[in-house]
Amino acid sequence: MLREGVKPNMFTYSSVLRACDGLSNLRQLHSSIMKYGLESDTFVRSALIDIYSKLGELQNALHVFHEMVTGDSVVWNSIIGAFAQHSDGDEALNIYKSMKREGFPTDQSTLTSVLRACTSLSLLELGLQIHVHVLKFNQDLILNNALLDMYCKCGSLEDANFIFSRMVEKDVISWSIMIAGLAQNGFSLEALNLFKSMKVFGPKPNYITILGVLFACSHAGLVNEGWYYFQSMKKLFGIDPGREHYGCIIDLLGRAGKLDDAVKLIHEMKCEPDAVTWRALLGACRVHRNLDLAIYSAKQILKLDPEDAGTYVLLSNIYANSQRWEDVAEVRKTMRGRGVRKEPGCSWIEVNKQIHAFILRDNSHPQIHEINRKLSQFIHTLIGVGYVPDTNFVLQDLEGEQRADSLQYHSEKLAIVFGIMSISREKTIRIWKNLRICGDCHAFAKLITKIENRHIVIRDPVRYHHFKDGVCSCGDYW
DNA sequence: CTAGGGTTAG
Structure with missing residues (x-):
């Protein structure tokens, strides 16, 4: 198009930006947008903010946002969503306050991001206030899902159950949120019952749904049930077990004291074990006091994640408990050498x-x-x-x-x-x-x-x- | 009669 001398307009850029796949790509597009003077178009601006955010370039996204002279709600929603999605709930809420101060109307998309910010900050009180605004809109699936997740993550299962039962439309995400939410809050049996009714009344479970189910089994010590779902997930639901499913099962076996089976499974994994995998095993070693395997797991974790302060501290304590003072000193030295500091509680x-x-x-x-x-x-x-x-x-x-x-x-x-x-x-x-x-x-x-x-x-x-x-x-x- | 923003695990 450019070669043929056809001048791009705002329609062109808001479409092309969505296809952008890297930062250098994006910088080029951004500068030609400036060249053609199209940066003040709200569609172009929201697309720019969105893409910078997807590439993790929040400061650039914010920069584009701040140059705004004339904006609209979607541009505000883009920047609030950017921070909410990158777990900067504080900043998302600050921008939301400015948006309201400047008189822009709040819609379903705004509230979805604000709820996500409440979720990451565990702000149940604010979440309850936002719920009141949610009621002004007709039922909106994505917004309801965000509300549901907020109640689960803030530990208010009564509210979550109420929302879930009242939702007129539920998709696989709604069911997955509720199953995982019940499991994380200690209601494993309820989570598994919900999964059973999902199989009858709900949509087809996906990768994440199964994770919630395995999580429920692992935290309730239901070894047989968890193992059954893990073994048959491919056949029953057409989903290949991924690293995270293995992590749950290693956790399940490990907690139940079947450390040998857990190790065996790690060696059988189709995907490479990562730090999370080994941490599951380490947790089990801690519970079941298996020092040698704990040392081995900790070393695997540190190979994959050399900055993991918790593992250094644990490893050094394991050595200390076995009076292996030279090893203790070695671990502390490595930790200092790598500039790793333990996070205070x-x-x-x-x-x-x-x-x-x-x-x-x-x-x-x-x-x-x-x-x-x-x-x-x-x-x-x-x-x-x-x-x-x-x-x-x-x-x-x-x-x-x-x-x-x-x-x-x-x-x-x-x-x-x-x-x-x-x-x-x-x-x-x-x-x-x-x-x-x-x-x-x-x-x-x-x-x-x-x-x-x-x-x-x-x-x-x-x-x-x-x-x-x-x-x-x-x-x-x- | 061609464009934009929002939800689940780790």
Whole structure:
């Protein structure tokens, strides 16, 4: 077209941009758009933002956005969607606020991205407010899916079940969200029952649906059922097991103590095992105290992911527990040499629309003294009813948090105590954290729900724990 | 009578 001297217009570019497959490609297109003076067209602009975002170039996307003189809702939606999809919920919400301030109307697409931002930040309160706006629109499948996912990820299964039952149209994504959501929140049997009704009433399951099903089996310890689905997924649903399915099954076998079978399966995998695969095995080694295999798995992880701080810490603790001090020193040296630092444990809780963060060894919270005093009282009371601070794990300090001297100050304990102090009794205390919960905090949370008669939900990077009446929805299996 | 934005796992 250019060779023949035909001048491209905005229609041309908004179509061609969608076919763009790389950054150098895109830069060329962008500069010729500027040359023809077409960058002010809203269609071209939203396409540019979209493509920069798909290539992970968020700063460039933002740059295009900020040069906007005349815009429309779609351009705003593009930039909000870009940040929401790249897990920068904060920025997505900030831009959403500006959009409203400047008087642009909100539509289904805007709300979908805003809900996704709420999901990644675990902002249930804001999500509930957005839900009110959702009701102004006719039922919209994608928007409902985002709402459903928000409730699942924020640990509010009552709301999720309600939305799911009321959706007039459900696709494979709706079913997959609900199945995985139930499984992650500890309702494995409900997840499997839902999958059974999906087979009768719903669409054909896909790759991700099966992952949710295997996840449910693994977290409920249903070895036979999980193994059956894994073995027959190709025949029943026409889906070849991928790396993630193997990961779930290795987790399933490993948790059940079948470490040899798990190792055997890793060697039989059709795709190359990755760090996630080995981490599943390592988790099982930790639970079942298999030191040699733990060391082996940790080394495999570090080959594939040399920056994984948690694995270094774990490996060095494994050596320490076997009095292999030279190996301990070696691991610490490698870690320092590669500039890897362990992430401190951090927990967040939303109180009166304010996020409060508790970071290990950080005392900047204004009420930290009161919280610590209260925490000591609780620990004292709990010891009276049989709580034993668990400072004696064989493989301690999994993520840099589980040290005996700091056990009391684990961020989730502080967040729980703060929640009890500041959230009214009938409301659920909801906490989310960056690392997995440790055995001691888990025991602490269970007992405190009993003596205080509270409901606590803790979301960690992998799953959710619903504590009530002294028990946890995970059945102490995580 | 040719263009644009939104949802699931890891």
